[in-house]
Every structure is written in C-alpha cells, then in structure tokens.
Amino acid sequence: MTVRVGVIGAGMIGQEHIRRLSDAVAGARVTAVTDIDGARADETAAQVGAVTFPDGPALIAADDIDAVLVTSWGPTHAEHVLNAVAAGKPVFCEKPLATSAEDCLRIVEAERAHGRRLVQVGFMRRYDAGYRQLKEVLDGGSIGAPLMVHCAHRNPTVPDSYHSAMAAQDTAVHEIDVLRWLLEDEIVSAQVVTPRSTSKRFAHLKDPQIMLFETAKGVRIDLEVFVNCQYGYDIQCETVGEDGLVRLPDPAAVGVRTAGRHGTAVLQDWKGRFADAFDTEFREWVASVEAGDEPTGPSAWDGYAATVITDATVRSLESDQQPVTVDMKPRPALYGGLA
Numbered sequence: 001m002t003v004r005v006g007v008i009g010a011g012m013i014g015q016e017h018i019r020r021l022s023d024a025v026a027g028a029r030v031t032a033v034t035d036i037d038g039a040r041a042d043e044t045a046a047q048v049g050a051v052t053f054p055d056g057p058a059l060i061a062a063d064d065i066d067a068v069l070v071t072s073w074g075p076t077h078a079e080h081v082l083n084a085v086a087a088g089k090p091v092f093c094e095k096p097l098a099t100s101a102e103d104c105l106r107i108v109e110a111e112r113a114h115g116r117r118l119v120q121v122g123f124m125r126r127y128d129a130g131y132r133q134l135k136e137v138l139d140g141g142s143i144g145a146p147l148m149v150h151c152a153h154r155n156p157t158v159p160d161s162y163h164s165a166m167a168a169q170d171t172a173v174h175e176i177d178v179l180r181w182l183l184e185d186e187i188v189s190a191q192v193v194t195p196r197s198t199s200k201r202f203a204h205l206k207d208p209q210i211m212l213f214e215t216a217k218g219v220r221i222d223l224e225v226f227v228n229c230q231y232g233y234d235i236q237c238e239t240v241g242e243d244g245l246v247r248l249p250d251p252a253a254v255g256v257r258t259a260g261r262h263g264t265a266v267l268q269d270w271k272g273r274f275a276d277a278f279d280t281e282f283r284e285w286v287a288s289v290e291a292g293d294e295p296t297g298p299s300a301w302d303g304y305a306a307t308v309i310t311d312a313t314v315r316s317l318e319s320d321q322q323p324v325t326v327d328m329k330p331r332p333a334l335y336g337g338l339a
C-alpha cells in the first residue's frame with residue numbers, strides 16, 4: 001500500500017518534508033496540500049502532482065487521505081491534530097505539538113478516548129545516528145549511571161522576529177525532548193541564568209542563555225543556547241557517568257590542511273545537520289502507518305512534556321531566574337514508560 005499523505009502548511013519545512021516524502025521515503029506519496037497562502041499551496045502541490053484543499057478540515061476529512069502531516073505555524077497545530085484524531089487518521093505534527101500545555105492535554109485526552117496512539121511529534125534528534133549511538137552506550141551501562149550532561153545548541157544568527165522565550169520554546173525544546181529519551185528520566189525543574197549578552201544580537205534578545213535542568217533521578221543538565229554565535233550551527237552533548245563519559249560525534253567532514261592550518265568546515269544550519277535524521281524519522285513513521293501500527297516515535301505525551309518543561313524554563317527566565325518546578329500531570333498508561 002502507498003500511504004497517501006495530506007500536508008497542512010507548505011512553508012519552509014513543509015516543502016522540505018514534501019520533497020523528502022516524494023524522493024527519499026519509499027511507501028508514501030504526497031497527494032494533497034493546503035496552505036492559507038493559496039498560491040503557495042497550488043505551486044507546491046503542482047510540483048508533486050498533488051491536489052489542493054481550501055483548508056485543513058477539508059483535507060483531513062477527504063476519504064483518499066490516509067495520513068496527515070502538520071507543518072503550519074505552531075499556534076495552529078492543536079486544531080489540525082485534534083481534527084485528525086477525531087477522524088481516526090495518523091498524524092505527524094512538527095514541533096511544537098501545541099503552544100500551551102492545556103492544548104497538548106486536549107490532544108492527549110482525545111487520543112486516549114480514541115484508544116490507541118495516532119500522533120507523532122517531529123522531534124527528529126531521536127533519529128540522528130550520533131544520538132542513537134549515544135543512547136546505545138548509555139543503555140549498555142559501560143559509563144555507569146549518568147550524573148551530569150553538558151550541552152550546547154548554537155545557531156550562527158536568528159531573525160529579529162526571534163525573541164528571548166524562543167530560546168526555550170523553539171531551540172532548547174529539541175534538547176529537552178532528546179535528553180528525556182536518552183536518560184529515560186523526567187525533567188523536574190528548570191532554571192535560566194543569563195550571562196552578559198553578545199553585542200551581535202537584536203536589542204530585545206537575551207543571548208546567550210544558560211539553562212539548568214534537574215531530573216527525577218538527580219542528573220544535572222546544563223545547556224548553553226547561543227543563537228548568534230556567528231561561526232556556525234553547532235550541537236554538542238556530553239554525558240558524564242560514574243565510570244566514564246560519552247560524547248555526541250560531530251558530523252563527519254573532511255580535514256583540510258593548508259597554509260599551516262588543519263581544519264574541518266562547521267555546518268551552517270539544522271537542515272544539513274539533521275537531514276539524515278529527518279529521512280529516518282519519516283521512513284519509520286511511514287512504515288508504521290503502512291503496517292497499521294501505532295507510531296513508535298515521540299508521542300503526544302512527549303509533546304505535552306516538552307511544552308510543560310519549556311513553560312517552566314520561560315517562567316524562570318521571565319521572573320527572577322530561580323529554579324522553577326515542572327508541574328507535569330501523571331503519565332497515562334497509553335504512553336508506556338519513558339524509554
């Protein structure tokens with residue numbers, strides 16, 4: 001069976017994922033597109049031989065759409081995901097699942113009422129080969145119980161629409177998800193401290209930010225978010241355990257020796273850094289839809305957890321930069337354990 005995917009939102013990442021589903025993932029075809037910008041929807045749909053729909057509800061309701069991909073703006077995600085769940089269709093939603101914890105919980109409740117998982121959230125780092133190797137080492141136990149994690153998430157620059165809360169909501173949210181998965185542990189408190197800001201930023205922005213998290217088992221995480229670091233897109237993660245440490249590898253790159261120097265290029269954006277991870281993410285999602293199975297990737301509950309933790313992080317930033325307790329509801333049985 002070829003999975004017929006309908007896409008809501010044909011912007012930057014929507015177009016990337018449409019190309020990916022068309023060229024890099026077997027077993028799926030994008031057959032429908034909608035966007036509030038009708039011309040963009042028409043142009044994008046024409047490139048892959050898909051039809052257009054006037055809006056998300058019409059696309060979701062169509063009988064010949066097997067699964068839905070939501071790549072519209074974050075505040076619109078909840079409505080589309082809820083409609084897809086009501087229609088009983090598998091839905092892949094780019095992060096965030098929703099922009100409020102309340103909306104995430106509505107989705108969780110709708111899925112529980114449906115009785116099985118339909119929703120997957122686009123936290124693609126779980127599909128990155130380096131993070132998967134890191135998890136294998138942690139699960140294998142050779143470095144012993146994890147004690148500390150040191151991370152950095154650096155972007156060369158951001159546009160002036162980026163504001164201080166987005167450091168947690170848009171950027172650190174990827175570490176928040178991947179660390180819960182890596183450590184199989186829940187984040188219970190969040191704090192932000194801000195050093196002196198770089199002069200190479202828009203005046204309204206606090207950048208860099210240092211985020212400090214604590215897990216239920218007492219692991220301490222420090223995460224530097226620096227979105228105007230100038231030199232490149234750089235993702236670092238090192239976990240220190242009782243018997244050793246494990247570090248995320250840098251992406252493979254040729255070493256160049258010239259003019260008395262030896263170096264490798266640094267990537268400039270997340271598209272290149274996580275291209276393979278996105279491909280794997282969609283291959284595994286399509287395979288689950290094709291088989292009629294529940295998705296195995298980040299769940300609606302993971303989307304809720306990420307939103308609750310980013311909310312606590314933003315509260316710390318916007319108040320007195322003290323630790324804020326993460327107020328998370330108990331995890332329903334539908335979502336299993338943290339592994």
Ligand SMILES: NC(=O)C1=CN([C@@H]2O[C@H](COP(=O)(O)OP(=O)(O)OC[C@H]3O[C@@H](n4cnc5c(N)ncnc54)[C@H](O)[C@@H]3O)[C@@H](O)[C@H]2O)C=CC1
Nearest residue numbers: 009010011012013014035036071072073074076094095096
């Ligand atoms: N996993 C990742 O690394 C990344 C995830 N994202 C996420 O993907 C989502 C989209 O981001 P971008 O593509 O950068 O934004 P974008 O602004 O380039 O594209 C969004 C598109 O959705 C359309 N749209 C908005 N509301 C709509 C609605 N209700 N129905 C139909 N179309 C609608 C807009 O007209 C636009 O064409 C965001 O939630 C963002 O956080 C974005 C970049 C990376």
Ligand SMILES: O=C1[C@@H](O)[C@H](O)[C@@H](O)[C@H](O)[C@H]1O
Nearest residue numbers: 153154155170171172174270
């Ligand atoms: O989701 C993403 C962007 O929105 C965000 O701005 C980047 O920092 C992330 O690394 C990327 O994956």
